[in-house]
Amino acid sequence: MTAHIERTYRSFVTNRIYSRYIVKISETDLYVLTDSDLRESAYRSTLGYRAQIEEYIRYHPGFKTSLTPMPADNLAPDIIRDMLEASTTAGVGPMASVAGAIAEHVGKDLLAYSSDVIIENGGDIYLNIKDDISIGILAGESPLSGKIALRVAAAEMPLGICTSSGTVGHSLSFGVADAVCIKSQSAALADAAATSVGNLIKNRSDVKRGLERAMSIKGVLGVLIVTGDTLAIQGSMELRRA
Secondary structure (H helix, E strand, O other), rough: OOOOOOOOOOEEEOOOEEEEEEEEOOEEEEEEEEOOOOOHHHHHHHHHHHHHHHHHHHOHHHHOOOOOOHHHHHHHHHHHHEEEEEEEEHHHOOOHHHHHHHHOOOHHHHOOOOOEEEEEEEEEEEEEEEOOOEEEEEEOOOOOOOOOOEEHHHHHOEEEEEEEEEOOOOOOOOOOOOOOEEEEEOHHHHHHHHHHHHHHHHHHHHHHHHHHHHHOOOEEEEEEEEEEEEEEEEEEOOOEOO
């Protein structure tokens, strides 16, 4: 089965048949794959985490606007603490991890009802399934876009696979890479790290520095960078033709 996701950076290729549906609340637009249709549970979970983030921003406005890490807050909800920790580890603002954090927290909630869960949130993915899977990588106008896929083994999961792009989508990036893809056991960290590395890529000569930066971030398992016709990988990243 191939699930084509037009608005984001990836498609999934897996032999298992999943129930597939979209959960959209304001800027959050989740593409969810579970064993059965859990859209009501996914909606309630997403709504709850968005409310926690919005309430925290109400009392801590800098959480939304800061481009640098903020202090830890042990009294904050779990999702806020995860975002603060991920952004500190990656050296970016906490909202750089929001898409990955929501995907991961909603995904963990759905595991109470489904043995397999995949959640994609604007190019940021939480994976917890029992089969191998291939994730097709789209990278804007790069000639490599749609030509390569990342193979993820079931034994590696749960995982976060997150992408930042300076040429695709609406997320804030100060770089020009067509795709910076990060693998981590934390989707929040993968999201923050992808932003951190993507910000460094101003031209092709920065790709090596981007790889080094990615692998220096504690918790990053692998990195893939696409800039034009240049493709570079380091760490635990197994590629195949899409």
